[in-house]
Amino acid sequence: MTTATSTATSTQIHLASRPSGWPTHDDFRVATVELAPLQPGEVRVANAFISVDPYVRGRMNDVRSYVAPYALGAQITGGAIGRVVASTAESLPVGTVVLHQHGWSDVVQADASTFRSVPEREGVPLSLSLHILGMTGLTAYVGLTRIAQLREGDTVFISGAAGAVGTAAGQIARLLGAKRVIGSAGSPEKVRLLTEKYGFDVALNYKDAPIREQLAAAAPEGVDVYFDNVGGDHLEAALDVMNDGGRVALCGAIAAYNTDGPVPGPDNLANIITRALTLRGFTLAAHLDLSPEFGARMTEWFAAGEIAYDETIVDGIEHTVDAFLDMMRGANTGKMLVRVGS
Amino acid sequence: MTTATSTATSTQIHLASRPSGWPTHDDFRVATVELAPLQPGEVRVANAFISVDPYVRGRMNDVRSYVAPYALGAQITGGAIGRVVASTAESLPVGTVVLHQHGWSDVVQADASTFRSVPEREGVPLSLSLHILGMTGLTAYVGLTRIAQLREGDTVFISGAAGAVGTAAGQIARLLGAKRVIGSAGSPEKVRLLTEKYGFDVALNYKDAPIREQLAAAAPEGVDVYFDNVGGDHLEAALDVMNDGGRVALCGAIAAYNTDGPVPGPDNLANIITRALTLRGFTLAAHLDLSPEFGARMTEWFAAGEIAYDETIVDGIEHTVDAFLDMMRGANTGKMLVRVGS
Incomplete structure (x- = not known):
């Protein structure tokens, strides 16, 4: 010492x-x-x-x-x-x-x-x-449960899926009963990891082709919950395929963090109305009350070997x-x- | 007959x-x-x-x-x-x-x-x-109560305020306890009507100057609830001034209805995250269960002479x-x- x-x-x-x-x-x-x-x-x-x-x-x-x-x-x-x-x-x-x-x-x-x-x-x-046992895992848990109101059988899309929050969210979504989990990331290695290690059903490399086209092809039955770590073109792609009553948890907008000046938003926000979507932004500070609940569930999942990182x-x-x-x-x-x- | x-x-x-x-x-x-x-x-x-x-x-x-x-x-x-x-x-x-x-x-x-x-x-x-006793009034009521979760003391901004839904929303917001009601419309006559007939505290003519600048000046203490009938630049203006935990009811996007091809969205969607905002779109069909409640309250307000149209x-x-x-x-x-x- x-x-x-x-x-x-x-x-x-x-x-x-x-x-x-x-x-x-x-x-x-x-x-x-x-x-x-x-x-x-x-x-x-x-x-x-x-x-x-x-x-x-x-x-x-x-x-x-x-x-x-x-x-x-x-x-x-x-x-x-x-x-x-x-x-x-x-x-x-x-x-x-x-x-x-x-x-x-x-x-x-x-x-x-x-x-x-x-x-x-x-x-x-x-x-x-x-990360996985701390704020990062809690962020994923809060976003999926309280913010996006994930339900059993939902199809979930997660952007920035190979990041710390993304890998946590993908696994937690599955453990909470999601039917299909789709993720996006920016390299062949990450995309492979998502399906091979983290249990995503489909992983899209957004550098291969416009994410809008890739997601539409990957989600023929639409998306119920979108966990957004990226914003920009990814949010636009998600809004295209959200099912009626779909829920979007806005956790990060890394696409816009380092731009010099404002960037236009998605061109399809009218879908929020016609499909009765809910978009909800959050930061962790207001949701720390979920920490004990998260801690109890994550400890159990982790001990059972259900959590990769x-x-x-x-x-x-x-x-x-x-x-x-x-x-x-x-x-x-x-x-x-x-x-x-x- | x-x-x-x-x-x-x-x-x-x-x-x-x-x-x-x-x-x-x-x-x-x-x-x-x-x-x-x-x-x-x-x-x-x-x-x-x-x-x-x-x-x-x-x-x-x-x-x-x-x-x-x-x-x-x-x-x-x-x-x-x-x-x-x-x-x-x-x-x-x-x-x-x-x-x-x-x-x-x-x-x-x-x-x-x-x-x-x-x-x-x-x-x-x-x-x-x-209109006021029917679907239009119900749309305003649903948007303010169930979708935007209006609370007593809230500051409310309503775009397209001189339209049928807008005039209903402004009056209902006031009757439900809003502290300050701000509206936007597109002519001097409409703007005058909003303050003189419909009880808006402030009315902005969006043709006079960018709505973004006007709203920022009109809402120095921010906006808690935005009832959006317009989308586009009005939504962008609202996102600039929304208070933490603010709620946006997306009812219409008339700005985008007649454009030929997609229009970029607001450049400040990141505020949804940092201010923990909720944006929720709706159409009336899913909320007809509120019709009896609305009917009872509106009949009372109307009989009491509280409702202009x-x-x-x-x-x-x-x-x-x-x-x-x-x-x-x-x-x-x-x-x-x-x-x-x-």
């Missing part, structure tokens, strides 16, 4: 400028800062894994959103998991594994109340609490921006993570 | 060709047909008023929708009200006022089961059953297409109706 004295500095990723369109390395700065002595009630945590997530891109813009934008010159925050290496808080002794939102740094130090302890379980990697791991805090940019470009399969330390 | 012998022919409007973009008179044909002798259980009805409605435009296209497209060479159907002039059905004796969906003709003859009798009430014009009346079955085209262009204030006979 690392000791407190060995971690008196923190290497952090700061936002140097607000990206216009695609972020570049110039928009970030790696800073190494001295950590102050621990105050009463504080803990110091050596991160093991850092999560890089699409929503982080939105917070780099100075616009109204559901979370405040990052300040210029300040550290990028987000989900991470690590181990307490120094503590003045009885609740979180040295050695405790903790989840937190302090984000992109190798060592973080803050009030104990901003960390949540995670029980260590034999054979369950720590990193899973950052992939991780794409980048080593070293100094490569966090690479990991983030690669994730935005779709270079990852499953959850993109930065591994910190050894 | 007219007698059966005086109505042995029917003048009808038939669909001659499927319009591409804006319909023209060439797409329709006026036909006068001999009526067969009444079969047992049939009634013959002399129409008093015919309703011309935006959704009719959609049925002229040969595409999948919530109702089947009109057949070429067949009569245009839709809401109408008239009086039984001949009957072999005990349930509907001569003189009974009836509502029906047989549509664009001066005289209609069919099985009695396809007509619904309407009680005549002193001082209540027959025509109101075709306007009618734009075109005389003569042969001018039905003019009325329809004028309505699509927004030439009407309130409900557009064709008056048949004297």
Whole structure:
């Protein structure tokens, strides 16, 4: 176990400028800062894994959103998991594994109340609490159940299906009784994984042909639930094939995150009226009450070997921006993570 | 009272060709047909008023929708009200006022089961059953209550506000406790009517300046409920100002009905996610169960003098297409109706 004295500095990723369109390395700065002595009630945590997530891109813009934008010159925050290496808080002794939102740094130090302890379980990697067993899995579960009101026998389409949320959503949809699960992704390898590892009935490579044509061919009986991680042409394709009374959970619009200026929406929104569709956007913060229900079901599914996952791991805090940019470009399969330390 | 012998022919409007973009008179044909002798259980009805409605435009296209497209060479159907002039059905004796969906003709003859009798009430014009007391009022009520889940204190925006559904929606929103009601329309006269007659707090003329700018200025505290009769730039404007958890009832997209080919959608759909919005399309057929509840409340409001309305009346079955085209262009204030006979 690392000791407190060995971690008196923190290497952090700061936002140097607000990206216009695609972020570049110039928009970030790696800073190494001295950590102050621990105050009463504080803990110091050596991160093991850092999560890089699409929503982080939105917070780099100075616009109204559901979370405040990052300040210029300040550290990028987000989900991470690590181990307490120094503590003045009885609740979180040295050695405790903790989840937190302090984000992109190798060592973080803050009030104990901003960390949540995670029980260590034999054979369950720590990193899973950052995705399939954590927020990512919960996002998929909330989107399918509360937002899209998935019913047994539904046909489900999931875009960005090889991403962390997508692979979780595909499997959860199946476990909740979906009749047919269709996914889209951007490479032959991902498409193969979707059908071979994640149980999708059909997987479409959107780079092969317009997704609108591919989806129409893949869903001759229409789609009841669309879990949207992409927006843009994928939403348009889904609106073409939604069945009457269909439900769309809007979880992400990665297609629009890095465009410089607004992008027109789908040309077929009138289908929302004629087919009595419901489109509902969500972010996780308002639905954390489903966390216990999700935790109970996912623990059972996971223990029964029903849940597959992939991780794409980048080593070293100094490569966090690479990991983030690669994730935005779709270079990852499953959850993109930065591994910190050894 | 007219007698059966005086109505042995029917003048009808038939669909001659499927319009591409804006319909023209060439797409329709006026036909006068001999009526067969009444079969047992049939009634013959002399129409008093015919309703011309935006959704009719959609049925002229040969595409999948919530109702089947009109057949070429067949009569245009839709809401109408008239009086039984001949009957072999005990349930509907001569003189009974009836509502029906047989549509664009001066005289209609069919099985009695396809007509619904309407009680005549002193001082209540027959025509109101075709709009504020009928389907139009119910559409506004369903959209606000079941679809948009209007709550007391909400700020409401209604596009196409000077139309039949719009004027009903504005008044019902107020009666259900909306704090602030904003409407849009396309002429200075309509805008004045909205504030002076229909109780809108603010009315915007979308021809004066981009609706996006006007609405942002008119709704500094945002909008909780948007009742969309227009789509296009109006939906985009609303998405800009919707408050977190806001609800959009998509009732019409008249902006897109007569375009030749698809039109791009709003460029700000990502707000659906970040603000956790719900967009729900609807057509009335699935919500007729709310009819008794609406009828009870509207009767009370109407009797109390709380409900204003306007009618734009075109005389003569042969001018039905003019009325329809004028309505699509927004030439009407309130409900557009064709008056048949004297």
